[in-house]
Amino acid sequence: DGGITQSPKYLFRKEGQNVTLSCEQNLNHDAMYWYRQDPGQGLRLIYYSQIVNDFQKGDIAEGYSVSREKKESFPLTVTSAQKNPTAFYLCASSTSGETQYFGPGTRLLVL
Amino acid sequence: AQSVTQLGSHVSVSEGALVLLRCNYSSSVPPYLFWYVQYPNQGLQLLLKYTSAATLVKGINGFEAEFKKSETSFHLTKPSAHMSDAAEYFCAVSSNSGGSNYKLTFGKGTLLTVNP
Numbered sequence: 001d002g003g004i005t006q007s008p009k010y011l012f013r014k015e016g017q018n019v020t021l022s023c024e025q026n027l028n029h030d031a032m033y034w035y036r037q038d039p040g041q042g043l044r045l046i047y048y049s050q051i052v053n054d055f056q057k058g059d060i061a062e063g064y065s066v067s068r069e070k071k072e073s074f075p076l077t078v079t080s081a082q083k084n085p086t087a088f089y090l091c092a093s094s095t096s097g098e099t100q101y102f103g104p105g106t107r108l109l110v111l
Numbered sequence: 112a113q114s115v116t117q118l119g120s121h122v123s124v125s126e127g128a129l130v131l132l133r134c135n136y137s138s139s140v141p142p143y144l145f146w147y148v149q150y151p152n153q154g155l156q157l158l159l160k161y162t163s164a165a166t167l168v169k170g171i172n173g174f175e176a177e178f179k180k181s182e183t184s185f186h187l188t189k190p191s192a193h194m195s196d197a198a199e200y201f202c203a204v205s206s207n208s209g210g211s212n213y214k215l216t217f218g219k220g221t222l223l224t225v226n227p
Contacts, residue, residue: 004154033215042201042217042218043155045215048214058214092155098213099157099160102154104153104154105153
């Protein structure tokens, strides 16, 4: 089955801790994206990557970092610099210029 | 810059009634337009998309949307609501910001409630 997987489903972060959210796709898509969703705010773009070893900041990149070492994988690290990390995080992928398909999401909570 | 406005953060209909969810966009270039649906604690699922072919677009689950350039609108409709349609709906616009770099801008979403 082709698709996008995100893990874990729920993640807890302690103060001052970095945490990494996983996103994997087996759709052979070139582009991958990370969004943050807050209630009543829609989705906001954090980072995106069009090809391996290249990525660009989105609208709210501060406090986040990414890597794209493999076509299938686009992990997101929420650093301690992100002061309000509680949100639902969605990963998506697409072939260039086409529809974005979304994973099931990871909910990040702060202890 | 492109933007999307969804009128009404919450829409409530009775089962069997018409569903109308409103979306207006602004874009400096011809847009691609999308409607996605999200069930609680899940990712987004594509309902339908407009990519400059027919202005009336049919999607999954009986939904359709009409692209009206003069009104910069892309409203989503369904003739008869089912209980299973209760979810949050997002309108999004995509445009080419250079080369193959397509970015999506989302509206803030409309929560649809269906009453028995």
